[in-house]
Amino acid sequence: MYTVSEGIIRERFPHRWSSCGSYVLESMPFYHVYPGSQCLAIGTTSCNFRCRYCSNAYIAKEDPEIQQGRLYHLTPRELVGMARKFNCRSIVFNVNEPAVSLPSLLDVAEEAKAAAIPMGCLTNGYTTVESTELLASIFSFFNVSLKGISDSFNRTYIGVESSSPVLRTIRRLAQDRHVEVTTPVVQGANDSEIDTIADLLAEIDPEIPWHVLRLLPEDEMKDAEYPNIQAIDAALQSARKKLPYIYFHNFISSQWVNTLCPDCGCTVIERFSLGCGGDQLKRLFCKDSQCPDCGRKINLMSEQACFKSTQRVLQ
Amino acid sequence: MSIAVVDARGWQNTLDLKTGEKIETTGPVIDMVKGVLQRHPYPGDMDPGSNRWVSDTALDLIDRYGPRFVFLAYAAQYFSGRYTPMTKEARARMISDVFREAERFVSASGFAVIVVGTGDMTPLLGFINLTRLNGLAVCTHWSTRYAGLYEPSQDDMKVLGEHPHVERIIPREEVVGLFNGTPDQASRVPEYLILAREGYAFKTISDAMRMPVMIPSLNFDIPLHAPSHAVGAITGIRQALEKDLLEKNVALIAVEGVGLDEFLWPHLPCRNGMEWYYYEPGEAQYLTIVSGRHRFLDYPTGSGYKYFNGNEGTTRSYPFSGHFKSLPEGTFGSTFPGKSIAVGNKSMFMHMVAGADLSIECFARNLYNQGTMAVIHRQDKL
Known part of the structure; x- marks a missing residue:
């Protein structure tokens, strides 16, 4: 979060982290980046959205001032050192919105680059063109949360006017970054937009992995009904023809978490879903990002591609 | 094969517990368990109805399965006490409610009980x-x-x-x-x-x-309500249980986050470890209770310390069983010849530590309520 002091925008609590831990990338979720690898997951406090169903409201919505006592105080060097100690292949900003902590993240990125550790993030993508470029300079892989399309949904459930900035961000990042997209489905509110979102993503890049999450009702929606899994699965049928990498999860033992080859349909990556940030790699059949059966290229972020893009921006 | 039935609210999936693979199978026990899961959606770790869910689910299973041994864990007060600031009066009311819930279970089931408190809490x-x-x-x-x-x-x-x-x-x-x-x-x-x-x-x-606002105290001793038994240590509870089961149906009840200071039923202190070590609430404490021997070193994460191996593989067995990677040996349920069940709202480990024929537990991770899971270790006793 920021404050204005003497006409200058400053970060209120630089290098204060609400979370810092070692987890598998699948649990973030990133399904198409270094399968099965550990990442150092970090987060700060606050958000530029006010989602009614926020899973981390005690971090994202609570006054950061009163959270200071429980935060980690770690310098960029210490964070990167921690990633090394825990054999983490990447550093991922999750929990809250990275755009609220850009100066700290720029510092971490510099240190991470020197250590050849790529960074990724979960973002709501609701950023200005300038901020998006800053994010692109920090992170080489993204999971952008496209929560809904219609203005009315965004006003009612997210607290913003429009999804246009998010779509603009996805378009921009998809040009030269690895992008996955996540949409939590709120039954009766944005489930009717599933086909529209699929069309939009397919138009940007049909190879984008799309995580359709069954909403876990939390925060202001704690007493809401759990969305119907069969109904959402049925609603995804036509979308699956447009996007080959659609995943439907965020509930225990989802059977829609494997990656299938878009050409021959063979299973190329198997995963377990423990729901709610607990996904894991089960088996990886791809070799050199190719389908073992037909040789089709699978959209997997490779080591080489990652460092190439990071170097281009951070040099 | 041990079978897991997952209920994610309005959607059920049947799995091989060891591999996590979906399986197509039916049978009277599986159908019965599915019905119980459907009738008892989990209200959440800190919901006032959470402990009632334990009793209601257990009573439903007892009606349909007729077990002789029941293992229950009431944990709502542990989670609420840990994360919710409350007055002394509110905490006392909450503890009193747990024992009322246990009383309700006893009265409805007619089971004799052995009740163990897993330890006091203290302000952080x-x-x-x-x-x-x-x-x-x-x-x-x-x-x-x-x-x-x-x-x-x-x-x-x-x-x-x-x-x-x-x-x-x-x-x-x-x-x-x-x-x-x-x-x-x-x-x-x-x-x-x-x-x-x-x-x-x-x-x-x-x-x-x-x-957290409260954390476990230094619980070198924990309270044990075991009428007509003198049990000096946590490893002696199993023996008391075996003796009682010779004569009557018995429920072993673990009351989480309650120790010597707040235990409301008649009790004696029971040694909860060895020398400088005592069990914190978790898998190792439960395993020690039901197996009658110390299990501190068997399951590192559940014992209070964490084992670090940065090269751990990604493929593993028992993916839905928390930190367990194999079925623990020596559990009470696995050796008891009669019918047994376990129900708990602590975490996803009752099915591993109890070894009961049938277990039902909440599937909540870090307080996020995702539903319930039943595990069927034995189908041949119905």
């Missing part, structure tokens, strides 16, 4: 920050007493040795020696185990983001 006074050591400190966020330490520098040892809230630093050999550990067990014990003083918790990497 502060953290011992281990994030800036040269070495690597690891700790599960549910544990407050113990943290593991790897490759510490001399400076680390000096800082920790002088820290006012660190009670002791114990080398691996002493930890393993206390429990006569095998070389395999020793390999999973950290180089040092750091012990916190009462009221303090360790801050390490991978802590939960929620701030």
Whole structure:
């Protein structure tokens, strides 16, 4: 979060982290980046959205001032050192919105680059063109949360006017970054937009992995009904023809978490879903990002591609 | 094959517990269990109806399965007490409600009971920050007493040795020696185990983001309600259970987050560990209770310390069983010839530690309520 002091925008609590831990990338979720690898997951406090169903409201919505006592105080060097100690292949900003902590993240990125550790993030993508470029300079892989399309949904459930900035961000990042997209489905509110979102993503890049999450009702929606899994699965049928990498999860033992080859349909990556940030790699059949059966290229972020893009921006 | 039936609210899936693979199978026990899951959606870890869910689910299973041994865990007060600031009066009411719930279960089921409190809670006074050591400190966020330490520098040892809230630093050999550990067990014990003083918790990497207001006390002794038994140590509870089961149906009830100070039924103190070690609430404590021998070294994460292996593989067995990677041997349910069930709202480990024919537990991770899971170890007793 920021404050204005003497006409200058400053970060209120630089290098204060609400979370810092070692987890598998699948649990973030990133399904198409270094399968099965550990990442150092970090987060700060606050958000530029006010989602009614926020899973981390005690971090994202609570006054950061009163959270200071429980935060980690770690310098960029210490964070990167921690990633090394825990054999983490990447550093991922999750929990809250990275755009609220850009100066700290720029510092971490510099240190991470020197250590050849790529960074990724979960973002709501609701950023200005300038901020998006800053994010692109920090992170080489993204999971952008496209929560809904219609203005009315965004006003009612997210607290913003429009999804246009998010779509603009996805378009921009998809040009030269690895992008996955996540949409939590709120039954009766944005489930009717599933086909529209699929069309939009397919138009940007049909190879984008799309995580359709069954909403876990939390925060202001704690007493809401759990969305119907069969109904959402049925609603995804036509979308699956447009996007080959659609995943439907965020509930225990989802059977829609494997990656299938878009050409021959063979299973190329198997995963377990423990729901709610607990996904894991089960088996990886791809070799050199190719389908073992037909040789089709699978959209997997490779080591080489990652460092190439990071170097281009951070040099 | 042990079968898991997952109920994610309005959607059920049947799995091979060991592989996590979906399976197509039916049978009278599976159908019965599916019905019980459907009738009893889990209200959430800190919901006022959470402990009632345990009793209601157990009573439903008892009606349909007719077990002789029941293992229950009531944990709502542990989660609420840990994370919700409350007055002494509110806490007393909450504890009283747990015992009322246990009474309701006893009265409705007619089972004799042995009740064990897993230990008192105490206000969190502060953290011992281990994030800036040269070495690597690891700790599960549910544990407050113990943290593991790897490759510490001399400076680390000096800082920790002088820290006012660190009670002791114990080398691996002493930890393993206390429990006569095998070389395999020793390999999973950290180089040092750091012990916190009462009221303090360790801050390490991978802590939960929620701030606790209360943490487990130094529970060297825990309360045991076992009418007509004199049980001196946690490892003696199984014997009392076996004796009672010769004559009557028995329910073993674990009341989480309640210790000698707040236990409302007649009880005696029961030793909850050995020498400097005591069990914090978790898998190892339950396993020790039901197997009648110390299990501190068997399941590192559930024992209060965390085992770090940065090269752990990604493919594993029992993916829906928390930290367990194999079925623990020596559990009470697995050796008891009569019918047995277990129901709990603590975590996804009842089915492993109880070894009961049928288990039903909440599937909640870090307080996020995702539904319930039943595990069927035995179908042949119906």
